[in-house]
Amino acid sequence: MAGKTGGIMADDLRIFLRLWAGDRKFGPGKVELLERIGQEGSISAAGRAMGMSYKRAWGLVEEMNAMFATPLVESLRGGPGGGGARLTETGAEAARQFRLLEARLAEAGAAPLAVLAALMSGNMSGGK
């Protein structure tokens, strides 16, 4: 996959896909966090794995939960291991659909993306 910031890659040209709903953003960072929460079962572990503080990770989770009709992450305070978090069905679906969107873009946009990459690298084949 792409670099630490996520995204689709073609040559050294990366595409960033970000969804806006009002002032709320939903992009590759939040999606990766979602996926890691699903794997790790913990917000703090997911945040650590991505090199961010728990506070920041939790803030992102709160934002996501607020921008969707149904929470994407369910969390539990106290309990075995001190607590934990897991993806809801909506959370898993949101991440899945975002990745699908990225995949669709990668295939449908390959041609114009290649032209742009060529314009940047100076290696233009198709001309105008």
Add this chain to the structure above:
Amino acid sequence: MAGKTGGIMADDLRIFLRLWAGDRKFGPGKVELLERIGQEGSISAAGRAMGMSYKRAWGLVEEMNAMFATPLVESLRGGPGGGGARLTETGAEAARQFRLLEARLAEAGAAPLAVLAALMSGNMSGGK
């Protein structure tokens, strides 16, 4: 088309497409600036139309010129009207290809985008 910030729109869900080449970014803002420079024939006029200072507009132009193999904007200091700027062939092509990329995404990504919009608005039709 989308609001003042640009992007593709579906319901109140907007898609932002941004290209990264190293630390240089190329997104809807720069593309709109390019297009307006092409129309207005002036960096300052284009910047004014987008509500940004000349300095900022010029800085964006400089970035763009630096990230492509060939400059996207040619500028002239002094002369009739005090000077001006115009798009190079590369500049026009870059803007065109970016818009094409957006269009391809809009059609190819309609389905996952609709699902995400439904998950946000609470109006889910296709179920799980």
Add this chain to the structure above:
DNA sequence: GGGCGTTATGTTCAGGCAAACATATCACCG
């Protein structure tokens, strides 16, 4: 019941980035 790990939240501080302000240069034009 005390320790532990996690969720949950407030507060403070510093760095970065954009806005505002300020100049300098250039070439036409009256």
Add this chain to the structure above:
DNA sequence: CGGTGATATGTTTGCCTGAACATAACGCCC
């Protein structure tokens, strides 16, 4: 030849975000 409008660039200021630090609540487990 001075005024004008646009390019080109430097400097400063203010805000906003993220980082760091701090604390509380909670429920298992030993």
